[in-house]
Amino acid sequence: MPKTEPKQKRKRPATLTDVAKAAGVTRWVAGQVINGGTANSRCSKATRDRVLLASQQLNYHPNHAARRLCGKRSQTFGLLVASAGDPLRSFLVQSLDVEAVRIGCHTLISNTIGNPAVGSDQFRHYIDEFTRLGVDGVFCAVHRWWPGDRRALVQQHPCTVFYEDPGIPDACYAAVDRAAAVRLAVGHLAEKGRRRIGLAVMTLSRPTHCARLEGYRAELSVRGYEFDKRLVFNGEPHGLAFAWCEEDTRRWTFPVEVVDRAIGQLVCDAGADAIVAHDDFWAAALIRRLRARGIQVPNDVAVVGYLNHYLADWTDPALTTIDLDHQTAAKAMVAMLEKMVEGDPPNGPDRVVPIQPRLILRESA
Amino acid sequence: MPKTEPKQKRKRPATLTDVAKAAGVTRWVAGQVINGGTANSRCSKATRDRVLLASQQLNYHPNHAARRLCGKRSQTFGLLVASAGDPLRSFLVQSLDVEAVRIGCHTLISNTIGNPAVGSDQFRHYIDEFTRLGVDGVFCAVHRWWPGDRRALVQQHPCTVFYEDPGIPDACYAAVDRAAAVRLAVGHLAEKGRRRIGLAVMTLSRPTHCARLEGYRAELSVRGYEFDKRLVFNGEPHGLAFAWCEEDTRRWTFPVEVVDRAIGQLVCDAGADAIVAHDDFWAAALIRRLRARGIQVPNDVAVVGYLNHYLADWTDPALTTIDLDHQTAAKAMVAMLEKMVEGDPPNGPDRVVPIQPRLILRESA
């Protein structure tokens, strides 16, 4: 084969100089036109058109690295999340990206668990990576009971917005109003004629979870129901009471015994005809275990979840649950972060954006 | 209040010059030490230690933009996905990131659907964004029936690796061996003594789906079972036969009628005692609809899914299904892309990496 064909070198992307040359103007003018600068109005439409045409023909895209080097923003946000694949967070991850893109920014995934390749302190690792990459700001959607030094994070990246209260002073975050969530559930059940509404929660030791009990009592009181402490099941004394995904098998496990005890206390002992569950996992497990006892959902006992998780459509009966409105949360978080990046951080009560949950009616209540 | 406190300016991150100065060496030496360059061995341990110490003390992190500007790789991969939040893909997204981080790279999320903010052709939008940002390569995990010009993608980004066959020539991709998946399912069912094993698929018009029928027939033949065409249900003639998530309500819908017809044909007419379902959604729907008819799973009819989707643990009974081994797929995709970036693209048969699925035993079969 003749060596007529020179080894095709990857063609260099067009630069601003190329565009300027092609359009017969100076770099400065080309830059002004492309960036929509103030001088834009000062140059003739003909000039502008020539620049734009050349830019298009050469498939010009401003070099991001060069822009950053002379002080422009990176237009990139870091996103800390325990694991982006976890459906518990995946929709929030997606919504954050969608909202970031809306203001011309990008999102960098950072899984802080399950990646020992980056060292033992993955959270810390990404804090430094974010510095190196020069992100404009950081979203942290890592549950507060996962490891990670949040103080170090906000110190190194003052522009950080959390999802849910990270438990450090002066943090900015969006958080679902859990009291309102339970009130929605209890209110709905009361309207459906349920008289003995139970509450099954994993724990009452964290403030965010206590809000549920408050909401529960408040709504009972509004409805003229008496509070009966036997109708509140707290999983905490029963040990590990949450769903858990095995790292290797990806198999979800759930402490069925705890749920059985909840049924024993709430339904068998206290005569509950409805249960507001800790979350959709609890609700799904309750539905299965109630069926195993021959108790019909929702006829005998109605069940309401919390999350509006993916699986809510696939339990049998489908789960009536509380949606956390991740989209609104994401919008709020992006708006907050953008203001911080622009040097206008929220103060006082504005640092916390409460998200109003919504009741999603399906079949279980 | 006295104006003693000057408005605290955001302190400039340390530069290589700062480190060199602090360590009392030239920028060149500092750079060599920090980058582990070849000259590293040429300088004394004392010098090295001084540089490393200074680097640590100043919390030095090489400026990414500057490095890129002088020709270094961005160490960033673009990741095209229909929607990162979709649990169908979210674990692949996570695995790709984890594997990318393992080789020192980062992943940029790019949701190609549901974000009209970036224009009508979101796929195209990201192709250009990737160019602008200077990603080293691209992962495309967008289902081939979603819109997007794959040819334009590989033309603009020769370093692109797909998940599943994108249907364009010379593409590099990892793809689950669907024939093997069905064989696993059929083999398991046969060993459990099932004699009338049905296959319910959404369509047989795409090559990737035909592989299932091939696998089905092959395994039947190995087991000495006769092929009975009544035991194959093709959803295609019955119209829309897949689960669908409403954009606004996030509510999943599934054409229950189609599943009912599948049960009618396979179980009632052809006497199936087992069904290999198109995917976990089909399987979950089959389980519900079988129960509605008083048919017990797995006693009367065993059901096997495909995906090992999140919901497999929450159907009742829990779903025996085929795991797609996203982790292995991600490893293969990252390895392939990395080789391409380094100028050593795979050729011929090496362009396609088949992923061997695994059977996950739960309760439904």
Added chain:
DNA sequence: CTGAAAGCGCTTACAG
């Protein structure tokens, strides 16, 4: 090892 220099592609401030 040192040191001075060029260059990556852009933005910006400045003199005309």
Added chain:
DNA sequence: CTGAAAGCGCTTACAG
């Protein structure tokens, strides 16, 4: 509008 220049922080090639 033009044009020449400086600078962002790094890497690299080069002369000592």
